[in-house]
Amino acid sequence: MKIKRRDFLKLTAMAGAAVAVNGYAQSEPEMNSLAPLGADRTSSPEIGEWKPTTCQGCTTWCPAEVFVQEGRAVKVRGNRYSKQNDGTVCPRGHLSLQQVYDPDRIKQPMKRTNPEKGRGVDPKFVPISWDEALNTIADKMMALREAEEPEKFCLMRGRYTYLRDIIYDVMPKVFGSPNNISHSSTCAEAEKFGAFYTEGYWDYRDYDISNSKYILIWGCDPVASNRMVPATIRRLGDALDRATVATVDPRLTTSAAKANEWLPLQPGTDGALALGIAHVLLSSGAWNKEFVGDFADGTNLFKVGATVDEASFIEKETNGVVRWWNLAVKDMTAAKAAEICGIPEDQIVRVAKGLGEAAPNVAVWMGPGAAMQARGAYSAMAVHALGGLLGSIDNEGGSLQTAKIPVNKLNADLLGKHQDELAKKHSKLEKIDQRGRLELPVIAKGKSGGGVSTNNAAKGILNKDPNEIKVLVGYMNNFPFSCNGTDLWEEALSSVPFTVHLTTNASEFTVFADIVLPCTVNMYERYGFVKTKANRYATCTLLQPVVKPFWDVIDDESAFPFLISEKLKDRGFSNLYDCLVEMYSDPETGAKATTPEEFTLFALKYYTHPLWDGKKDTHGDKINGWSEMLEKGMWNSGAYKYKSHWGGKFATTTKKFEFYSETLKKALAGHAEKHNVDVDTVMEKSNYTARGELAFVPHYEPPLRHGSEQEYPxxxxxxxxxxxxxxxxxxxxxxxxxxxxxxxxxxxxxxxxxxxxxxxxxxxxxxxxxxxxxxxxxxxxxxxxxxxxxxxxxxxxxxxxxxxxxxxxxxxxxxxxxxxxxxxxxxxxxxxxxxxxxxxxxxxxxxxxxxx
The missing domain is CATH 2.40.40.20 (Barwin-like endoglucanases)
Structure with missing residues (x-):
């Protein structure tokens, strides 16, 4: 972000005014990163140090560095070694300084003294010691164990580092609860659905825009969000000089303002537009024949409204293109799509032809706007299917998967070893979000109930179905603000007898808590690691404490479960403590942790050990030892190899890119069989209109509208x-x-x-x-x-x-x-x-x- 001089002067004046009004310059100068160092000192780089860490301002998760002077963080930049973000960060990285130095942070443990809960109700928090806070939590948890109802403990996770396994998996499972609820479905699970049930990849994609000749941005703004922001900011200008850029979005985004084409479609009609483009590509013969294949005699039989014999087409890397045409595409002409989505027919045709001419070097960049809809799964499939038609899947200039990041995984055998019979039995009970029920398939990665439905957890809690939640722990989350239907979350959280919130700042979730625990700020005060990718490179990047925490705070994902495990051990339940210290010993020395600080560091070393021990070729940066890993703060993979999954290597049922999704068919059939119904019933209960074979292909579903057009226009x-x-x-x-x-x-x-x-x-x-x-x-x-x-x-x-x-x-x-x-x-x-x-x-x- 370039800041004009006038804006900078306004900014510094505002900061100075805040200091004058609040008195921070006199009483707490170290809390203000912009406070003057003093007349005899300077802010020159000679008296400071750049320290590596990671920005988690969005899911780009950029490797970063923080400039620290006399213990204060004063500036942020990208990590100089990063191939993922080219050593740059976006505005979010710089805003982080005001988070770590936020005077409104929670500074010590607190407990609620007002039993009434609700919006606008003063919790009447009072400060307490860490010992009292942890003892209170341990007592509540042990009461569940003694009553043989550990499933009534629930752990709710928001944003995370990959030390999440400790608090999210190990703690609830060893304790005996199935209720570890992630925030993931608030982000982009429907978006991942589209990629998985076509190419078998349940994750965010990378986009090779450095080599794209056409970039079709759909339902997102890559220079502002969507997981490779700095890389896109650096490249979009060059792309506009070399490629055509088109943006599909009802609002004029930054990308749309720069693009050659803006397609402001009617919200919820993404599937129709995608099929309209597909119709033009197929009927004009502009599909990519290297990837998709061709008719046996070379004659294009894709004619408007005509059913095509599947045997007449010989496919290469794909499955079911003709069946998809027959079921969903043949009648969705550009003209019909234009009627539905409100985009002129000639623009649809022009964009489709441009895509065909640029193929296969085309990035069809799908974002949440195309998918996070009430009927968005098929929209996501339809948009992603365009990449298949164009041959840009896993190809130069197109959408890519990711190189492998060889870190250690959670040791499931050790976890199971420390589960007693109560834990083994109760940790397999139904989860509070009701995933996998007939009306809520959540068929992530092909399995009924295989994902998460965060927003449905509020209904489960409120209705005490499948069980009552008596002890709830949330960290780095704020669901009564971040999930739609906020009144439902407020009512649900009001009904929980005992809630703990691990947080940096008081928020809406905190208001419902009985115990509040202050935590470190990611990027500045804690250890952790994340895995990410962009610009053809995968990275493992560390979070490190670049400054000393100002308050008596803990790391939520590691220190909290360790401290609780000690308290539970004191009360006769040592399983969690024994599991943690055995699983996360120091990989260099074999030492067992005796403090939460040691435990956190040992866990980080355990997970990242393969990257820095030098014993194996990681197919990326060569890092010689833990000290070098800390110094660099990250590891880069080698560049992703194009066409890595061509030749029958896609993780789908057919091992090919699926226009007719045998993978989805199998998943839906499995869910239907689980509930003794047919797939049509599953579709009906899931609020979808498709019946029969249409359920297995990308197709258009009309938007599900809450409210009449007359009353809510x-x-x-x-x-x-x-x-x-x-x-x-x-x-x-x-x-x-x-x-x-x-x-x-x-x-x-x-x-x-x-x-x-x-x-x-x-x-x-x-x-x-x-x-x-x-x-x-x-x-x-x-x-x-x-x-x-x-x-x-x-x-x-x-x-x-x-x-x-x-x-x-x-x-x-x-x-x-x-x-x-x-x-x-x-x-x-x-x-x-x-x-x-x-x-x-x-x-x-x-x-x-x-x-x-």
């Missing part, structure tokens, strides 16, 4: 700001100061973008206060009259509207007064049931707008 569009650090930057003054970096947004306000034609009809002018209402809830924000949003839709950045956070994010914490409105209050509760995902896009959130 507009469609609400949620998007992620390039300044959102996983939704945790709203207490940072810089977030509001520089909010104008998002197209159409305005600093220091919660902006609702509305098209001028719609604003005129409603008598709304730019800057007017407006009320937005859906079937889920309502709130107030400020109108931003702007051409960069499709008529009939309104858009707003996720993140504002906190009713419980810090002094910057919340208008009045004690009164639950907000600055703006939370998008997830507006978006009604809903799920994408095949994947378990939150449904936050795709037009199901219908709203009305009223001038206040």
């Amino acid at each position: 507009f469609v609400f569009i949620d998007y992620k700001s390039r300044l959102n650090r996983e939704g945790r930057s709203q207490n940072s003054p810089w977030y509001y100061e520089f909010k104008h970096v998002d197209p159409g947004d305005v600093g220091h306000q919660d902006s609702l973008r509305i098209h001028p034609t719609d604003a005129k009809k409603l008598g709304i002018s730019n800057g007017d206060k407006v009320k937005i209402t859906s079937m889920g809830g309502s709130g107030e924000c400020v109108a931003r009259v702007w051409e960069g949003v499709r008529p009939g839709t309104v858009s707003k950045a996720y993140g504002q509207g906190h009713w419980a956070y810090g002094r910057t994010a919340t208008d009045d914490f004690m009164k639950s007064a907000t600055k703006g409105v939370n998008n997830n209050t507006i978006i009604p509760w809903e799920l994408e049931r095949l994947s378990g995902s939150n449904a936050r896009n795709g037009g199901h959130a219908a709203v009305r707008i009223e001038k206040i």
Whole structure:
């Protein structure tokens, strides 16, 4: 992000004013990274040190470095050794400084003294010692063991490092609970669904835009979010000089503003547009024959409305292209797609022909906007199938999987060794999110109930189904703010008898907690590691404590389970302690941990050991020992090899790229058999319209709308700001100061973008206060009259509207007064049931707008 001199002067003036008002310069100068060093000192690099760590402001997870002077973090950049982000970071990395030095951080353990729970209810927290806090938690957990109901313990995970295994897997399973609930389905599980049931890859993709001749960005803004931000910022300008860029999104994103084509489709109609493009590619003969194959006699039989004999086509790397045509594509002409999605027919044809001409060097970049919909699984498949038609899957300039990152895994045998009979039995009971039920297949990776449905956990908790949750531990999460249907989460959390929140800052989740434990800030104060990829390289990158924690805080994923294991051992249950110290001994010395600090370090060394012990070829950076790993802070793989999965190596049922998904057919049939029904019944219960063979191919599903067009005439569009650090930057003054970096947004306000034609009809002018209402809830924000949003839709950045956070994010914490409105209050509760995902896009959130 380039900052103009005028903006920089405003920023420094604002920081100085904050110091003057709050007195930090006099009382706590070390808490302000911008505070002057003193008259006899300088900020020159000679008296500082760059220390490696990792930015977790989004799931790009960039290797980073922090410049530290006299114990203070003062500047951020990318890790100089990184091939993933070229040694750069985006604005999120710089915003992190205001998180570690946030004066509103939780500074010591606290306990609730008001038994009443609910929004607007003062918990009346009082400070307590660590010993009291841990003893209280251990007593509550032991009560469950003694009552032989350990399944009533629940661990809820938000963002994580890969030390997550300790708190997320080992602790609940050894204790005896099945209820480890991840936040993953709030992110992009429906997006992964599209890739898995076509190419057998359940993960985010890498995109080789350095070699693309056509980049089709669909439902995301890669320079702002979607998992390879710095690499894209660096490359998009060059790509525009060499390639055609088209963007499919109802709002004018940064990428769309730079693109050659903007396709502002009607929300939720992504599947129709994708099939319309596929129809043009097939009927014009523009599919990639090296990957897909061709008709036996070379004559193109893909004609409008015509059924084609499957035997007439000889496929190479794919399965079922003709059957897909017959079932879903043959009648979806560009003209029909145009009627459904609101994009001109000639533009659909032009984009399709451009893609065909550029193939196979085409990146069809699928984001959550195309998938995180109530019926988004098939939209995701349809968009990803275009890459298959173009031969760009696993190919130069296209979408790629990832190189292997050879780290150690959780030792499942050791875990099982330390489970007693109660734990073995109860850890296999049904989970609180009800995944795998008839109406909620969650067929992640081909298995019924194989994924997670985070947002459905609220219903499970509230209804005590399949069991009551009596002890709930959450870390790095804030589900009553980050999941749509916020009122349901507030009610559910109010019903839990005992809740623990491990967090850096008080938030909406914290308000429902009985014990609050202060934690380290990722990137600055803790150890951990993450695995990521971008720009053809996979990386393992470390988080390290580059500064000493200011408060008496702990690492949530490692120190907390170790400390609890000690308390449980004192009470006669030593299984967890024994498991942890045996599983995570120091790989260099064999030493067993005696403190939480030792335990954390040993665990980190255990997982990353293969990368730095020098015994095996890691097919990447050669690192000689643990000290060098700490010094560099990361490991790079070799460059990903194109066509790694061609030749029958895709992880699908047919080992090929599947237009007709035998993999999905098998998964749906397995789920149906589990419940003694047929697949059509599964589709009906999952809110899908497809019946028969259509359920096994990418196809168009009409949007599922909450609210009539007459009462709620507009469609609400949620998007992620390039300044959102996983939704945790709203207490940072810089977030509001520089909010104008998002197209159409305005600093220091919660902006609702509305098209001028719609604003005129409603008598709304730019800057007017407006009320937005859906079937889920309502709130107030400020109108931003702007051409960069499709008529009939309104858009707003996720993140504002906190009713419980810090002094910057919340208008009045004690009164639950907000600055703006939370998008997830507006978006009604809903799920994408095949994947378990939150449904936050795709037009199901219908709203009305009223001038206040």
